[in-house]
Amino acid sequence: MKPLARPPAPPAPPAPPAPRAQPAAPAQRSRRALRAVVCAQFFSSLADNALLIVAIGLLAQRHAPGWMTPALRLFFYLSYVLLAAFAGAVADAAPKGRVLMATNLVKLGGCALLLWHVQPLVAYALVGLGAAAYSPAKYGILPELLPQDQLVRANGWVEASTVLSILFGVALGSTLVDSALGLHAIGAVYLLAAACTRAIPHSPARDRAALAHPVALLRGFWRSLGLLWADADARISLAVTSLFWAASATLQFLVLRWAAERLGLPLSQGALLQIAVAIGMVAGAIGASRWFPLERARRALPLGVALGAAVMAMTLVTRPAVAAAMLVLIGALAGLLLVPMNALLQSRGLQRMHPGQSIAVQNANESLASLAMLAVYGALLYLDAPLLPTLAGFGAFLVLAMGAIFVWSRRQRPSREGLAAQNG
Template identity: 45%
Template sequence: MGQTRSLDMPLLSPGMVALLAAQFFSALADNAVLIAAIAIVKSQGLPHLVPLLQESFVFPFILLAAFVGQVADGFPKARVMLAANMLKLMGALAMLAGASPLAAYGWIGVGAAIYSPAKYGILSQMFGTSVLVRANGMMEGSTIVAILLGVVLGGWLADHSLAWAFAGVVSAYGLAAFANLFIPSLPAENAGAHFHPWRLIRQFAASLSVLFKNQDSRFSLLGTSVFWGSGTTLRLMLFAWVPAALLITDNQTPANLMGAVSIGIVLGAAAAAVWISLASVNRALLGGLLLGPAILALVFVHALSMAAALMVAIGFCGGLFVVPLNALLQQRGHETIGAGNALAVQNFAENIAMLLFVGMYSAAVMAGISVTTTVTGFGLILLAVVGALTALRLKRD
C-alpha cells in the first residue's frame, strides 16, 4: 500500500468547491430520482412495487461491498467519482426512455455504491489533519441540503410533470459530472492494487469479523444499521400512510415530510454534539428508544401540521442516536482495521439492514395488510430491537 500524501489544500480552495458541488448535485439527483421512480410505478397502478425500488438500489451496495473500496484506492478518486456519476446518469436516462424503474434504479445504485468510498477517501488526500474534520462536516452539510432539496423538488416536479422531473434529474447528474472535472486529479493511493475477487472477499470478511468481535464497534454497527433500516422503511411507508391518514394523494406531501425528518436529524446531530461524547456514548440510546414510540404515534395523527412536527421529532431522535454511534465506530475502526475498511463494513451492515427492513415492509404490502397495522407493527418491532440492544449494552457496562 502506498503512503497517503495530503496536498494540505486550503479549506475553501477551488478543488474543494468543485468537490462540494459534485456531491451536492449528485445527492440531489439521487433523492429526486427516487421520488420520480415512485411516481412512475404509482401512475402504472403498481404501488406495491414502491418498496422494491429501494431494494433494487441497496442490493448493489451489498454485492459490491468487498470491491468498491479497492476500486476507490486503485484509481484516481476524482475519476472514480466521474465514472460513478456517469453510471447514475445512464440509469436516469434509461428510466426516462421507458426502462423498468426497478432495473434503472438498481443501475443508479451501482453508481452510488462505487461513488461512496471515493467521495470520502479523497478528502484525506486533499487536506491535512488540521482541517480534515471541518472538511468532512462541509461534505455532510452539502449532502443534507441536497437531500432536503432533492426530495422536495422531486415531489413538486413529479406532481407537475414527470418529463420535467427527469429533466431536472439528468441536469443534476450532468452538473455533478461537470464539477468532477475540476476536482484535483490526485494519484491513486494504491495503484498496484490487486482485484482478485476471492482474495478481496476474504479480506472483507476478516475486517467484518474484527469489528463484530469488538464490543463497541459491534454495538455501533448494530445501532446504525437499525437506524438506516428503519429510516429507509419510513421514507417508503410515508407514500402509503399520507393518503390513508391525511387523505392527500400527491407526491409532494410525503416528500416534504421526508424533508422534515432530515431537518430533525440535523437538530438531533447538533444536540448530540453538545450533550454526548465518546465517554458518555450510552446517552445516545435514549434517542433510539424514543424512535419506536414516536413512530407508533403516527397511528393517532390525521393533520398535516402534526405529521410534520412528529417527523421532525422522529428525525431528532434518530440524529441523537446515530451520530454518536458513527463517531464511536470511526474511532474503533481507526484503532483496528482502519477508518476506510470500517466504512466499507458499515455500509455493508447498514444496507443488509435496509434490505431486511424494507423486505418485511414489502411483504406486508403484498399481503394486503393495512397501513395502520403496518405502522403499529413497525413501531413495536423497532422498540423491541432497540430495547434489546440497550439491554445488552447496559449489561456489558
C-alpha cells in the same frame, strides 16, 4: 567590487512570510477538499432523492402493484450487497475525487435508462451500483483529510448536506413527478455533482493494487467484517447504523402511505412531508457535533428508543400540521443518533483497515438490514396488512431493538475498560 554586490541580492524581508504560509496550506487544502466533497454529496444526493420520487410516479402511472414501490429500494440496496467486497477496493485503488466523479456518471446512466423507458427497477439498480461505489469514497476521504478529533464535525457537515439534499430533492421530485422534462433536469444535477468533484485536490490512491486479486478481496472483506464486529465500539456502531438505515428506508415508504391513507394527501404533497424529517435531521446533525463528540458517542444510544416511540405516536396523528411537527422530531432524533455513530465507526475502522474497506463493510451491513426490512414491508403490502398496525409494529420493533442495543452496550463497557486497563 563584485563580492560587495552579492549581499544585497537575496532580499531579507520576504523570508519571514514563507514559514507562516506553510503551516496554513495543508489546512486550507483540507477545507477546500471538504467543501468540494460536501457540494458533490449535496447535488448527488439531491438527484438520487428526486429520481426516487419520479420513479415512484412512473410506477403509479403504469399501475404497478403496491409491492413494487419498496422494491425500488430493494434493487438499490441489492447493488450495495453484491458490490460490498469490491466497492471499498474501488475507493482505495484510485484517487477518491475521480471515483466520486465516475460514480456520479454511472448514476446518470441509470437516469438515462428511465428516460429510455427501461423498467424502473432495472434503472434504479444501476443507480444503486453507482451509489455503492460512491459511498466508500465519500466517507473514506474524510479520515484522510482531517484529524480524528474533527471527524464528528466533518460528518455533521456531510450529513447536514445529505439531509438538505433530501429536503430539496424530495421537493424537486415532487415538482417534476408529472413533468416531461423531469428526467432531463435530474440528469443535469448529476452532471453538476460530477463537476463539483473536480475541485477536490488530487491525492494519491491508498492502494492501487486493491482490485488486482478479486478472490483475495472477498477473503479480505470477510476478514474486515470480522474485525469490525470483534471491536466493541465498532460492533455497537454497526448495529445502530444498520438498524437506522433499514428503518429509514422503510419509513420513507410508510410516510407516503400514511400521508395518503391518514392525511388524504396525494403523492406530490405526501412526498413533501419528508422535508420535515430532513429539517429535523439537519438540526440533529448540527447538535450532535456539539453534544456528542467522539469520546461520548455512546451516550446518544437512548435516543434510538425515543425515536421508536415517536414512530409509534404517528398512529395517533390525523392532521398535516401535527404530522409535520412529529416528523421534525423524528428527524432530529435520527440526526443526533446517526452522526456520532458514524464517526465512531469511521474512527475504529481507520485504525484497523483502509478507510474505503471500512465503509464498504458498513454499507454491506446496512444494506442487508435494509433488504430484510424492506422485504418484510413488501410482504405486508402483498398481504394487504392495515397501515396502523404496521406502523405501530414498526415503531415497537425500533424501541425493542434500540433498547436491546443500549443494554448490550452497557454490559460490554466494563469488560472493555478492564481489558484496556490490563493492556495499559
